[in-house]
Amino acid sequence: MEVHRCRFVDYTPHTITSLAFSYPSTAKFAPNDLRLAVGRNNGDVEIWNPKNKWVHELTLYGAKEQSVEGLVWCSPEGESPRLFSIGGTTKLTEWDLKTGKVLLEYDCNAAIIWSLAKNESQDKIAVGCDDGTVVVVDISGGVGSIEHYAFLQRQDARVLSLCWKGDSHVIGGCADGKVKVWSCSPSSKRLVSSMKVDKSKTESTLVWSVLYLPNKDQIVSGDSTGSVKFWEFSSFTLLQSFKVHEADILTISTDLNNNCVFTAGVDRKIFRFQNIEQQKNQKWVNLSNRLFHSNDIRSMATFESKNLNLLISGGVEKNIVVSSIKSFADGQYRKLSIIPQRKHVVMNRERKLVVMWQDQTVKIWRLLQKIVEVDSDEEMINGHEADDGVEQLKESFELVAKLTLSDEENITQCAISQDGTILAVGRLSTTKLFQLNEKQGTNGLKVSKINNSSINALGSSHLEFYGNDQLIMVTPENEIYKVSLESDDIVEYSLTDLAKSKSKLSYCENVTHIAITHSKLIVCRSGALDVVELDNDLQLESMPFLRLSSYVVRISISQANKSVILITHENKIYEFDLQSSHLTSWSKANSEFLPREFLQLQESPLGMFNVGTRLWVYGSNWMSVFDMQMNVPMDKKETKKRSRAGVVIGHTEEDVESDEEPENENGDLEVSRAEIKNGKEGGIAYQLINKYKSILFAGNLTDDELIVVERPQFAIKQPPAFKLSQYRV
Template sequence: MVVDIHRCRFVDYQPHTITSLSFSHKSTKKFSSQDLRLAVARNNGDIEIWNPKNKWIHETTLYGGKDRSIEGLVWSTRENEEPRLFSIGGSTVITEWNLITGKPLKHFDCNAAIIWSISINESQDKIAVGCDDGTIVVVDISGGPGSIEHYAFLQRQESRILSVVWKNDDYIIGGCADGRIRVWNFGGDFQIHKYSLISTMRVDKSKTESTLVWSVLYLPIQNQIISGDSTGSIKIWDFTHFTLLQSFKVHAADILTLTTDFNNESIFSAGVDRKIFKLQLIDSNNNNSNSNKKQLKWNIVSNRLFHSNDVRSITSYESKNYNFLISGGVEKSIVVSSLKSFTDGQYRKISFIPQEEHVVMNKSQNLIILWQEQTIKIWKLLKRKIVEESDEEEDDQEDEEMKDVEDVEDKDDDFLIGNYKDSYELVSKLTLADEDNITSVAISQDGSKLAVGRLSTTKLFNLSNKPNSNKLKINKINHPELNSKGSKFLLFNDSSSLILSTPENEIFKISLDEEDEQSIIEYELSDLPKNKSKLTYIENINNLKLTSNNSKLIVSRISGAIDIIDLESSSSTNESIQSKPFLRLSSFINKLEITLQNTLIVLTQENKIYEFELNFDGLNSSAHLTNWSKINSEFLPKQFINQQEIAHGCFLDKTDNYKIWIYGSNWISFFQLNQNIPINNSKKDAKKRNRQGHQIGLNNEFDDMDYEFEESDVEEQDFENDGLNYQDRLIERADFIKELNNDENNGNNKDGIPFGITKKYKSILFANCLNNGELIIIERPSSLLPKTPAFKLNQIKV
């Protein structure tokens, strides 16, 4: 199969530095809590909440604002209380976040200098922050969500406190900017010296500048303090006598962050030199058969180079079913590795491409819109031209400079037709005066109106062409109803009405026609069954999708629930209109799509595809799988199922009513929804070529002229829902196909390829189908991102 691809790299999306990482729960010997989450802070003020289950899902974002970098995070997960998240960031304020709305729940001013560090105690009812003026402030959060009360000031000293950590609930340890580690008594044995300094330890001095103790860590099992400083040294201190036990000069530059495993037998350090070092506690008497006494000493056992730039934060989590070492920094990608197999195990670098789309497209005007922070950029695709072979070197040079929109590939690549080059033009750039980050953008089908959402307000703009120019003129439209409502998701129902979802999960249909008597209609989502999870935000909306005739709205939630709203229904009173529950899945619903056959495509976190019949007879019918989904949903090719990066988007093919395209950050695939996924259990024929598609193969080309098939392309799975094993399900599938084949009108087309996938495109920011059936793929390769100078490591040439 050959497809014409427009490959674009001019969309200049800028990912942001990771500044802090924090797991919601402590490591445990038991199985992890189903509410385990990872909070990822970035320097644009956003906090991302990730679910580590399966493929690492980005569930929700707490949006920040201009110049509001988050520099520290802590969770409080007390028993019988919903998880609470706190942050600091270049100010005197501690912020507690409302995880449902994404807005700050409480700002608490510590009445001290700028806060540099934050830590929570063992009981998780008090937070200590270290300030620029040398003060440690302790606040009480035991009153529940939204409660932050001043508790105590600890004895002040002159140097700013760069890092802080608790020893249980009794002592607070701080790493300072004067090269000292200080210990304060908070509730320990020294009651007469409560809130006072009880000890000071000094690290090595630098010859050229002050030594900064960037990170401190307390190991309760070993009763030791670990420090990492700007000289690249790790020092181990005995907490009982406050004496230095061991010292290691491991890093070539500043150590910014430390973490440990559950048993306190390993220490991991990282910082400016990009490397992550592992120190292991080892019995130094292993070779002395005459000694029965253990002498445990720390030793450097390994280091890994996962990052291309500074590592700003590192954290770990261990349980019976999880074993994570997470790191991030200036490189902007989250790196997931293993605590137990750190030395030689595999690691995963989660793409910096966001799982929520930041690009929208208007096909009628060929407009591509990028939104980020407070800025919106609009490009227009102009007419393309054929690129001669002699121009290929020129095109390669332009590609490096981000000056082309092209689909030039190798001559023998059957994925493309010919060589093309598109010209483009930045036709408008809009920077909002408000400081809040943009949450969503939508453009009307005719390209005349642009809606911009934030948590506090929604703005509406009119787009018009400037005379004798491709440039767009933008005029603000004053709409009182929109100005007063914040939004997380926006959709144009048509050019005269807008659908928005508020941070509180209210859904409104707002008329843009001033003469419309029913200018605003509110829709209320159905109640969900009681969930065991304490995370209240799992009932949040995460997808909105309109049916092809714009009469119905499909709404999915993080919990896996799907509702249907009849947009044509109206209420004679001001009461809201109730949605109808359609489906409840146990998996996170990643993306939705409506086909031209009036079916609903659901993509889940496991990269599973389900297709449901949409029967709107009174909106009361339950969800039913289509014949294609009954046959194929549990037998998808493993090269699709096993993609580490989950699907970021999906869209329909304009030239084929039954083809759907699905893409992740580094792959793009298609499924033919009128073709069954063939399965061949015979290993004798595993290596044969077959033009009829008896086996879906590992060939990454979309080429139906020469398709190689290999064995075991469909995963063997346990089907827990109905108790059938893999072989039983195969028999059931075969019987169902046979039954359908007896029906002359089953509509199954047996020609063509049912599935294809390629990984030729990297860092896919957005993909869609143009009006003429061609595909547009917008890439943002890491090589094109602005680079911050990284620490230069000595290279050993062999």
């Protein structure tokens, strides 16, 4: 196989601005609907499932020059979780989780909103504004209902942070270096206390974060001087002060029982404070700190239950960092990959085009003809030692088109026709078509808009071309259309009803994946797969294909085996015959006995594709290949437990590819051709490859050529980070 290894695609993830769990910590088991909302500074909100290897289930798309500066879930018992956000405007936004669209934007009739917080009963939200106003709104009317409740007593300083004490008081951190407390009872909306923090000698002190500890009846504040202060709420007096951070403290979080407090901010460190008993008095102690991040920490969120114990942090570095509350000081932590689990790259094989989209921009590169060939017997290739028996080929690439849309909405999906002449670009409210023609005398593409009223009127959450002249579209409302590009003819297909879901999350029955084979459209909703006959316009309702209890993270079609292949959240691979919907013989023999190293991979699969009878599966930092005509290797312990028809073939360490990195200072594309050593029966049944890092996309150009698009984290520009003090011992 030739592997085209590309690092020129300049996808850049966005800063994490806010984090919020859908439920508060509990002494019971975690709710099944527990989710983490992650706000980004491009206006997107990601919904992650913290169970099942951290699956990114949904993206709520923002728009140009928007940012999510605060998030809050309201999940009263027995009701569906509701998600609210703020983002540098005067409006409080409620999201429709079913469609991914904005459900309601409520103007608070004050200045720009800087902060928000919910009360204990989760029926009111307070927002803090630039002009010092604190507005309380009532959301008890249910989904889509936001009503004005009260303006709290006015003060002049910008309200940078907010929290509640139960339902009775609102606590704010302000830009005048004070922590202020308002009463929010039916009879009083007065400012009842104002507590000063330490002043900076060079600039005004900003109280960026406040948190109320109900089990201690205390307030914790973090400010721009790096001071953490604990206040007694009943007397509004200072209990303890710690000057541990070297810069602004931007976020504070706590555990279930309020015995631990975590603080973080610009200096990149997370500090842990522990409440201990000394001489019958409760005291806070600075117990430990960890350096997980390479840049500012903008937000933290904690969740604790019988089965989960999570401290989540994120910021300018763009990774979600997962660590533990209980073993914070010396436990392991994990950085979720910056590579999105949602597709951002597609490829056209015929014209060797690579298409990447992000926000409002689409970029198209072309892989050019080989320009340099180096003999395999040379000692050095591109500054690296040449592997024995490996021929290194170098190719070039060229950015042939860049399209920036005038609409403000972020792009949800792109698709390119099989002949590479038409590009479809989807947003939640509209879909646009563009003609891609060759520019005479250059490698460039001339992009021109195609007007198609039927397609322009439909928003897209999923797009696929059916041939070159028809487009399959799934709208945010889960409507499925087949639209002709020639005549504007449109056919709508209806999906069969699913059994009532136990989940209160409205998006759990949304279409998550689609795939086309010949005249069949495979539609995946969570663990349910349906088949739509695209050429039979008399059959406009989908037919149930199979129903699984597991969440399906990826699907693929094997043309060679005439089967549909899927991967569940447990990394289990199943293959079903397209005609009978029964498990294939390979799946019966192998699905429950996949290699342990594959099942235990932490990073969720990002994609998969078929080349002949081989199935390629890849995550952000790994690739694996299965030959679907051979049984996978068995562990020695398992060999005695089972007997399977067919040949079991393993591989030796010599078969695994080298970890050697290609030279990539200029983002050059490299091609390597290696001889795969055959197993005893002429092939390798399974192989795991760890050579490639930060894989954004992988696919096959031909049966003999693969393309791997990488986006290493070191290639992503970061703003300057705070320089920590260094002490020589």
